[in-house]
Every structure is written in C-alpha cells, then in structure tokens.
Amino acid sequence: TARVRIHHLQQAKERGEKWAMLTAYDTYSAQVFEEAGIPVMLVGDSAGNVVLGHSSTVPVTVDDLLLMTKAVTRSTKRSLIVADLPFGSYESGPQEAFATAVRMMKEGGAQAVKLEGGVRVAPQIRMLTDNGVPVMAHVGFTPQSEHALGGFRVQGRGAGADQLLADAHAVQEAGAFAVVLEMVPAPVAAQVTKELSIPTIGIGAGADCDAQVLVWPDMAGLNGGRVPKFVKRYADLRGELLRAAREYADEVRGGVFPGPEHSFE
Numbered sequence: 001t002a003r004v005r006i007h008h009l010q011q012a013k014e015r016g017e018k019w020a021m022l023t024a025y026d027t028y029s030a031q032v033f034e035e036a037g038i039p040v041m042l043v044g045d046s047a048g049n050v051v052l053g054h055s056s057t058v059p060v061t062v063d064d065l066l067l068m069t070k071a072v073t074r075s076t077k078r079s080l081i082v083a084d085l086p087f088g089s090y091e092s093g094p095q096e097a098f099a100t101a102v103r104m105m106k107e108g109g110a111q112a113v114k115l116e117g118g119v120r121v122a123p124q125i126r127m128l129t130d131n132g133v134p135v136m137a138h139v140g141f142t143p144q145s146e147h148a149l150g151g152f153r154v155q156g157r158g159a160g161a162d163q164l165l166a167d168a169h170a171v172q173e174a175g176a177f178a179v180v181l182e183m184v185p186a187p188v189a190a191q192v193t194k195e196l197s198i199p200t201i202g203i204g205a206g207a208d209c210d211a212q213v214l215v216w217p218d219m220a221g222l223n224g225g226r227v228p229k230f231v232k233r234y235a236d237l238r239g240e241l242l243r244a245a246r247e248y249a250d251e252v253r254g255g256v257f258p259g260p261e262h263s264f265e
C-alpha cells in the first residue's frame, strides 16, 4: 500500500475518523508500529529523555535526531514520518528553520517536520510550507520551553485560552498541516479542534482532538520512572525485558545456556 500523505489526514478529519500517532526512534519500533497500522510516526526530541539519557529535550541536537530519522525512514514505507526540529535549530528565523528542515528531509528522509510554538514561529512555518516542507505545529505545553514556562504545566487555562486559540489559528494560517496540542484543558482542545480546519493531535488534551500521540516507551511501559497523568500504559515491556535479562544471566551462570542446539560441531 502507498505512503500516508498529509491530504489523507485532512480527509480523516472531514470524515470524523480518529487516528493514533506514536514516536519512533529506531528500526524495530518503527517496523512494529507500521505493522500495527500507525499512520504517522514522530521522530520526537523526546528522544532526549527516552533514548539519550538527558533530563529534558533541550540538549538534543540536529545530528542526534538525524541519526534516528534515518533509521526510522529506512525501516518504513507506508507511515508518514515527521522529524522534530530540536531546540535552537529554527527559532532565530525562517532561513535557519528552512536549513534545518532541508537536512531532515534530504539526509533524514523525513516527509514532514514539527516545530514548537504558535504566533512566535508563524514566519518559520510560512517559509517552510511555501518551499515544499510540510509542517506539523505544536502548541500548548512546549517541552523545549520548559524553563521559560516554569516546568510541566497545563497551558491554556483561564485567560490563557485566548492565547492558545490565537496560536492555533496562527499556525493554521501559516500553512501547518496539523497541530499537536499538549497539556491543554479538554474543553479548550475541543474548541480548537472545532475551530480549525486542520487536524489536531492531542497529548494530555482530552478525547475530542482529531488524533492522539504518545511517546512509545511511556505507552509500552519501558519507562521505569513516573509518567504523566495523560499516559496510558498498554504493556509492561520493562518488566518483560527485566525478566528476560535476568533469566539469560541465570542460565549463563548455571551453565544452561548455550545448549547443544546453540553450538556448532
């Protein structure tokens, strides 16, 4: 079957069909999620936390994400692959944003990029979309601005709702094909979803968004630490991997592994 395209996501919104996005950072996760029918994968800078051992997305570099984007695009042929633009690689202006996006597409093989911000980054989104780069926007809580926002906090509460609506409209006006809404009150996300013609993708933004996204090691229980309230764990991969690693080590210590069936004459 053919590659998922941005117009398919637009059609899904018009038909009222919801869809699920997951992050992916390497070959096996990407293969599994494509086989599961996940139409859009994000090579997210959440890799800073869940792959690279940082405590935020701030230190993630373009080269870090390029490496993972290459792995994911080589390993998939149907899902639409979106690469995050990391902190410090697009904020200074449209030219910088374009240069980074070009690397993600030409070297990484991504079909779209994502960047954080609303009104503030509308000129970047306009430059990219005018020049052949599909853009997914990201408003509400934006992890790259964690330190400016004062930590992980719900955005768009009370008077903040007007700013959130303005940001969402600005990214649509600038040409974004979809927008992530992160940690936004469900009624505000529902209003944004109704007002915008492009799909909204929620994470901690309630059930009325057009789509949902989760960080896969959180969703699959590989993350051993605390996960945010908005995460649902669909598996206990950490428990399963721990069991496997312990059993392997026990069998080596006990002389059980390798057996004759794993050995050459």
Ligand code: KIV
Residues within 6 Å of the ligand: 023, 042, 043, 044, 045, 046, 047, 084, 138, 180, 203, 213, 214, 215
């Ligand atoms: O980096 C990431 O995983 C993201 C999603 C949570 C939207 O930006």
Ligand code: NA
Residues within 6 Å of the ligand: 044, 045, 046, 057, 084
């Ligand atoms: Na991100």
